[in-house]
Amino acid sequence: MPVIVLLRHGLSSANTAGILAGRASGVSLTDDGVTALTDTLRMLPHTEFARLVHSPLDRCVQTAQLAARYVSAETTAVDEAFTELDYGDWTGRSLKELVETPEWTTVSERASAMRFPAGESIAEAAERAVTGVSELVAELRTLEARTAEAAGAVDSEAGEKAADPRAWGMIVSHGDIIKAIIAAALGMPLDDFQRLAVAPGSFTVIDYSGRVPVMTAMSVTAAGLAEGSAPGGGGLA
Template sequence: MTATLYLIRHAPHDHLGRILSGRTPGIPLSDDGRGRARRLSAALSARRFASIWSSPVQRARETAREIVTGRGLGVQVDNALDEIDFGDWTGKTFDTLAVDDQWAIWNSARGEALTPAGESMSAVQMRVVTFARTVALAHPGEAVVLVSHCDVIRAALAGWLGLPLGNALNFDVDPASVSRVAVGDWGARVLSINEVFA
């Protein structure tokens, strides 16, 4: 049996595009982000979900809470969906990172590069793909939402597509976007990437 996973990137927040927020607490969705999360929820309202999971990071949990509205479901949180641990880069502006040689290596060789005192992309891929498979096998024939973060979703999709992690930047995962994957005991098949409804 096959489950369909809806991998959803959280909606926008005020640091988006300016600061590498990472796992920094206390960063809510922006006004625009809340509106986009509500529109995404409306776009998905006809779809039935067996469960809705979220990263523990606030912006992801807020996005997930919009999606569960009116469904009689709660949001389940799991650390496997957490943002990448960016270590010493957390909280730095992208302008500051742009002159960091290690940041340039991270963006050109994701499969081999390391974050400073943080997490590798391969470790991210392993935790999210393992979790996604476990959830999928627990929900045969059903659909499940996993709300996470851009590069976490990219890492998972690259794994399912058989792409090296160095190619994970070759496709977009926009805020409030949906990427769908069919997962079963036979493996996984990517159905869509970066569907934007909001």
């Protein structure tokens, strides 16, 4: 009965500059981003995680390190499945400039058809991220079964209920990657995923314990803001 918390990296220098950072180096959290993220981490609905995985990019590494101050994780690891989209030739360009290009209509309205020049397609990024979630959920289910077998769901002698048997996982990633995961969980076409907004430094919770995934929280921040009309939820960086 796994539950996944999707944590977007905190506000970064690229977010504040309005730049499409992609996989460029040297993009870190701002001081304001650290402060806001810290406030939000105190609101997490759960603090014990079986697995914490994160994108290898600096802003997600920093975010995972901050998260580790407020949660415990049995294992922490980098997972390339959740790295940022490869924006190719768009990397480092101003969003104000990019929204004026003919391709922006495809990004906004037909995301499944968009391949960034000399980069990755949105569909490819979505597929690797959703596959990564499926693999993590399967791993957590196996862990739950082993735990239940070892401890038992109910202590028959004491007549007490066992602790919450669900295994929780945390994924620290990027706006569009998280939006693609949410869209898949909700059965939304990828072409509609720009209707979602995921703020920097926010968390989203998806429960994978039932027949279909159920999203129980989305883009939660201490400030209560979705930063929301821009694709990516506060910027595609």
